[in-house]
Amino acid sequence: MGKTRSAPTLNDVAEAAGVSTATVSRCLNSPDRVIEATRQRVMDAVESLGYTPNFAARVMAAKRSFTIGAIIPTMDNAIFARGLQAFQDQLREDGYTLLVSSSAYDPEAEREQIRTLVARGADGLLLIGHARDAGIYEYLERHQVPSLVAWSYDPEAQRPSVGFSNADAMCELAQSVIAAGHRRIAMISGITEGNDRAQGRVEGVRRAMADSGLDANTLALIETDYEIERGAEAFRQLMAFVPRPTAVMCGNDVLAAGALREAGRLGIRVPEQVSVTGFDDIELAEIVSPALTTVHVPHREMGRKAARELTAMVEGKSEGRSICIGTKLVNRCSLAEQHG
Amino acid sequence: MGKTRSAPTLNDVAEAAGVSTATVSRCLNSPDRVIEATRQRVMDAVESLGYTPNFAARVMAAKRSFTIGAIIPTMDNAIFARGLQAFQDQLREDGYTLLVSSSAYDPEAEREQIRTLVARGADGLLLIGHARDAGIYEYLERHQVPSLVAWSYDPEAQRPSVGFSNADAMCELAQSVIAAGHRRIAMISGITEGNDRAQGRVEGVRRAMADSGLDANTLALIETDYEIERGAEAFRQLMAFVPRPTAVMCGNDVLAAGALREAGRLGIRVPEQVSVTGFDDIELAEIVSPALTTVHVPHREMGRKAARELTAMVEGKSEGRSICIGTKLVNRCSLAEQHG
DNA sequence: ATTATTGATGTAAGCGCTTACAAATAGGGT
DNA sequence: ACCCTATTTGTAAGCGCTTACATCAATAAT
Numbered sequence: 001m002g003k004t005r006s007a008p009t010l011n012d013v014a015e016a017a018g019v020s021t022a023t024v025s026r027c028l029n030s031p032d033r034v035i036e037a038t039r040q041r042v043m044d045a046v047e048s049l050g051y052t053p054n055f056a057a058r059v060m061a062a063k064r065s066f067t068i069g070a071i072i073p074t075m076d077n078a079i080f081a082r083g084l085q086a087f088q089d090q091l092r093e094d095g096y097t098l099l100v101s102s103s104a105y106d107p108e109a110e111r112e113q114i115r116t117l118v119a120r121g122a123d124g125l126l127l128i129g130h131a132r133d134a135g136i137y138e139y140l141e142r143h144q145v146p147s148l149v150a151w152s153y154d155p156e157a158q159r160p161s162v163g164f165s166n167a168d169a170m171c172e173l174a175q176s177v178i179a180a181g182h183r184r185i186a187m188i189s190g191i192t193e194g195n196d197r198a199q200g201r202v203e204g205v206r207r208a209m210a211d212s213g214l215d216a217n218t219l220a221l222i223e224t225d226y227e228i229e230r231g232a233e234a235f236r237q238l239m240a241f242v243p244r245p246t247a248v249m250c251g252n253d254v255l256a257a258g259a260l261r262e263a264g265r266l267g268i269r270v271p272e273q274v275s276v277t278g279f280d281d282i283e284l285a286e287i288v289s290p291a292l293t294t295v296h297v298p299h300r301e302m303g304r305k306a307a308r309e310l311t312a313m314v315e316g317k318s319e320g321r322s323i324c325i326g327t328k329l330v331n332r333c334s335l336a337e338q339h340g
Numbered sequence: 341m342g343k344t345r346s347a348p349t350l351n352d353v354a355e356a357a358g359v360s361t362a363t364v365s366r367c368l369n370s371p372d373r374v375i376e377a378t379r380q381r382v383m384d385a386v387e388s389l390g391y392t393p394n395f396a397a398r399v400m401a402a403k404r405s406f407t408i409g410a411i412i413p414t415m416d417n418a419i420f421a422r423g424l425q426a427f428q429d430q431l432r433e434d435g436y437t438l439l440v441s442s443s444a445y446d447p448e449a450e451r452e453q454i455r456t457l458v459a460r461g462a463d464g465l466l467l468i469g470h471a472r473d474a475g476i477y478e479y480l481e482r483h484q485v486p487s488l489v490a491w492s493y494d495p496e497a498q499r500p501s502v503g504f505s506n507a508d509a510m511c512e513l514a515q516s517v518i519a520a521g522h523r524r525i526a527m528i529s530g531i532t533e534g535n536d537r538a539q540g541r542v543e544g545v546r547r548a549m550a551d552s553g554l555d556a557n558t559l560a561l562i563e564t565d566y567e568i569e570r571g572a573e574a575f576r577q578l579m580a581f582v583p584r585p586t587a588v589m590c591g592n593d594v595l596a597a598g599a600l601r602e603a604g605r606l607g608i609r610v611p612e613q614v615s616v617t618g619f620d621d622i623e624l625a626e627i628v629s630p631a632l633t634t635v636h637v638p639h640r641e642m643g644r645k646a647a648r649e650l651t652a653m654v655e656g657k658s659e660g661r662s663i664c665i666g667t668k669l670v671n672r673c674s675l676a677e678q679h680g
Numbered sequence: 681a682t683t684a685t686t687g688a689t690g691t692a693a694g695c696g697c698t699t700a701c702a703a704a705t706a707g708g709g710t
Numbered sequence: 711a712c713c714c715t716a717t718t719t720g721t722a723a724g725c726g727c728t729t730a731c732a733t734c735a736a737t738a739a740t
Contacts, residue, residue, distance in 0.1 A: 006482065006484075007482060007484075009695095009696055009697085010697060010698095011696075011697095019719075019720085020719065020720045020721075021696090021697075021698090021720090022699075022719070022720060022721080022722095023718085023719060023720075025697070025698060026699095026718095026719090029698080033717090033718080034718075034719085035717085035718060035719090050479065050482070052458065052459045053459060053696085053697075054400070054461075054695085054696050054697070055396075055456075055459040055460040055461060056395075056396040056400045056405075056460070056461050056695085056696080056697090057396075057695070057696035057697040057698090057725090058696080058697055058698075059396040059697090059725090060394070060396045060397055060400060060696080060697070060698090060724095060725045060726070060727090061696075061697040061699080062698055062725090063698090065396075075421060075425065076425065078417075078418070081415060081416065084415075085415065085416065097456070100440065115392050116395075118392060119392045119393060119394060119395040120395040120396070121394075121395060139390065142347060142390070143347045143392075144346070144347075228623060228627065257627055261626075261627060264629070283568060284624075286601075287568065287597055287601060287624070287627070287628060288627060288628075289604070289629055349725095349726055349727085350726060350727060351726075351727095359690085360689065360690045360691075361690090361691095361726090361727075361728090362689070362690060362692095362728080362729075363688085363689060363690075365728060365729085366688095366689085366728095369728080373687090373688080374688075374689085375687085375689090378688080378689085393726085393727075394725085394726050394727070396726080397695090397725070397726035397727040397728090398726080398727055398728075399695090399727090400694095400695045400696070400697090400725090400727070400728090401694080401695055401726075401727040401728040401729080402695090402727075402729085403695075
């Protein structure tokens with residue numbers, strides 16, 4: 001005797017508390033619309049039954065999920081970790097849950113993930129960078145899912161974004177490289193196709209060169225995946241160039257760490273023989289030796305601001321503003337003066 | 341004229357294709373139960389309407405979500421990254437989606453996340469380590485959600501697990517430290533409370549010492565959070581001990597990286613003056629200098645096997661076996677002979 | 681020709697929740 | 711006393727899907 005023990009439903013709670021399901025629902029979702037005594041009774045029932053609301057049912061009935069989706073290019077390295085963590089923290093503070101998935105830098109996979117997240121009832125989406133098929137935005141509009149772009153700031157874009165100017169930030173770093181006397185500059189960039197951040201960083205270096213009267217076409221550029229080993233390979237290739245570059249600017253810290261490692265293997269001293277720079281200022285930048293001169297991106301600030309803006313959009317409190325985050329040069333040990 | 345453009349439903353597709361909703365559903369979920377011609381017509385309708393099934397509705401009706409949840413202690417560093425990636429890859433191959441959340445090493449938060457994941461309809465759960473309140477397992481049982489423990493292997497436990505023996509692995513490394521002549525051994529461990537992996541690693545060191553006739557009580561032990569800076573702090577404390585330890589074994593590579601960094605700041609040469617070891621063999625271990633002597637954990641293998649076992653459990657094909665993964669010592673440069 | 685069998689499709693009953701609306705109750709003003 | 715408003719609670723209609731069961735046609739077996 002006794003029914004099979006199985007997960008209790010709203011109905012079970014209602015019966016146990018001697019009220020209607022509507023009242024239980026109200027106790028859970030808008031407690032102030034229920035009188036104290038009733039609420040107490042309901043909460044006791046919830047407690048003693050060990051009731052957990054069924055999420056799918058709630059989403060379906062309420063057409064709200066209090067869930068935000070984020071699609072990032074990769075989880076493999078720490079590039080997005082800190083910013084995403086901050087994004088999530090802020091979201092949680094505001095009562096939202098974050099669903100993350102990664103696209104492996106593949107537009108097709110990204111489209112797929114977006115559909116999945118929307119199907120799962122995400123109230124809003126965080127996307128990385130602007131470059132993306134227009135159809136995706138139409139799809140999101142049709143499903144009435146607001147989206148926000150991060151890690152990139154482009155006031156020209158019709159889509160709201162929270163981020164920084166990759167070009168300006170990299171340009172500033174490049175100016176400092178040039179100011180240190182470097183003339184033969186090389187760059188190890190991430191794959192620029194479909195990646196406005198990588199594109200911006202390359203553009204920044206070119207602009208700094210042009211502004212200083214250097215021929216931007218002399219930039220020795222290698223594009224490769226954002227992986228340590230890829231950075232190492234690219235560095236090796238670069239070191240074979242004649243004449244050899246005196247400064248290798250990397251698209252991010254991961255690539256720079258790879259370059260540094262390869263320099264060690266090749267017996268090339270950094271920064272005495274070759275200078276190396278990074279971008280992002282993730283934890284790695286401080287661990288490697290020599291510690292990286294890089295561009296510090298305030299990821300936590302970006303994450304928090306993105307969260308606030310996106311929830312405002314979801315709640316109809318904002319039409320979607322664009323927010324610019326400032327970056328800062330960090331001078332550590334991997335960039336040195338070049339004479340000659 | 342013309343209705344408001346909004347997301348199409350199963351019903352819209354059914355109308356467009358001139359069939360019932362049941363048929364559309366079958367086309368999507370068991371295509372072979374529908375005749376070719378009909379399927380074609382339905383698929384065309386799906387395509388042209390840009391239909392995406394509503395996940396919540398599907399979960400609710402089918403009581404299956406093809407979603408697996410994983411709660412990991414932290415996403416901050418790379419400890420779990422590779423294993424989780426492999427877990428996800430295998431899951432995707434088998435038609436499942438992974439939902440990840442992190443508990444920040446807080447049991448209360450973990451319980452909360454588990455409830456959330458279950459409420460979201462997770463078909464199965466991946467948990468890290470065995471140490472956890474029994475009530476949680478009861479809850480999971482009641483909701484009929486199978487769970488699998490990873491990153492730890494304990495044939496004694498009543499719960500199935502896929503992992504390795506943290507104690508054995510660390511013991512082996514400690515033996516090698518002792519064999520190198522070290523007698524004054526120190527350890528920087530993660531917080532052991534509620535963390536069977538950290539406990540196991542400490543136990544492993546103690547066992548190796550006892551086995552070699554050393555007094556395990558002479559082990560200088562500091563427990564701290566798994567963060568680079570914490571590792572650095574602990575290392576500094578350890579270096580102030582008199583007599584100073586000649587080998588510092590760290591609970592993982594992150595802590596070891598911190599120790600290495602602090603050694604650099606203190607001007608202590610590793611491994612000439614002090615040896616340092618890690619655990620995990622994450623990417624970091626190879627990047628730092630000197631490269632870490634550590635224990636290699638085949639994270640990818642563990643992730644994939646965990647995924648296969650868990651889906652088997654979800655599909656009722658397995659009662660939950662425990663699988664032991666082998667670890668391997670990696671001798672790099674941070675451990676040296678100690679004479680005297 | 682008749683009936684049994686098989687396969688394709690339709691019908692409709694939920695899944696567990698939220699919420700518009702209705703109902704009931706309790707004051708407040710006259 | 712009366713009516714009006716405000717507050718608390720109940721009633722019941724879905725949300726978009728899956729699936730057990732019913733139906734129907736086509737084929738095989740008698």
